[in-house]
């Protein structure tokens with residue numbers, strides 16, 4: 001698939017086959033993430049690739065449990081508020097049953113941590129589309145980056161003590177065989193030309 005087409009047809013996938021993509025495909029997606037640009041060429045984005053089913057279900061349970069313990073305040077960000085409410089009412093969905101979850105982390109206190117990881121995540125989503133894989137950014141672990149239970153679990157799985165969880169990506173074969181590719185209409189993202 002041509003690069004611009006892969007960018008313009010990328011959509012979030014939330015229904016997957018219960019089958020881990022081949023190692024070759026996973027490595028291609030991860031390589032695309034690793035080849036993203038980084039501030040001052042720091043190359044400090046860390047990719048924790050979870051394909052183990054038990055690890056994923058334990059993580060799902062822990063995330064649900066930790067969100068359900070939290071309280072919504074007036075200034076709670078809408079995504080976090082939705083996660084807390086969903087967890088409390090038993091409606092919480094974490095990874096949509098995807099067989100692979102790639103967690104991104106970066107050095108704590110590094111000013112470009114989020115920006116570098118976002119470049120890596122977007123590269124991986126575009127690569128996934130080009131390879132007929134479905135993907136979706138999952139931010140739940142980022143919201144729980146300061147949560148002791150989640151941090152300890154992720155440290156067991158390879159997160160360094162001095163790293164912050166910047167985001168995550170679910171990945172898999174789309175339920176329908178190929179990813180949804182109809183772009184959503186752009187009503188936001190304004191453009192100002194200064195000619």
Ligand SMILES: Cc1cc2nc3c(=O)[nH]c(=O)nc-3n(C[C@H](O)[C@H](O)[C@H](O)COP(=O)(O)O)c2cc1C
Nearest residue numbers: 010011012013014079136137138139140167183184
């Ligand atoms: C920073 C960021 C965080 C996101 N977090 C989540 C998430 O936690 N769960 C989820 O289902 N989708 C998440 N998404 C996916 C968005 O909901 C999705 O990109 C948006 O609705 C546009 O749809 P599209 O990706 O199909 O174009 C996230 C996307 C971004 C860029």
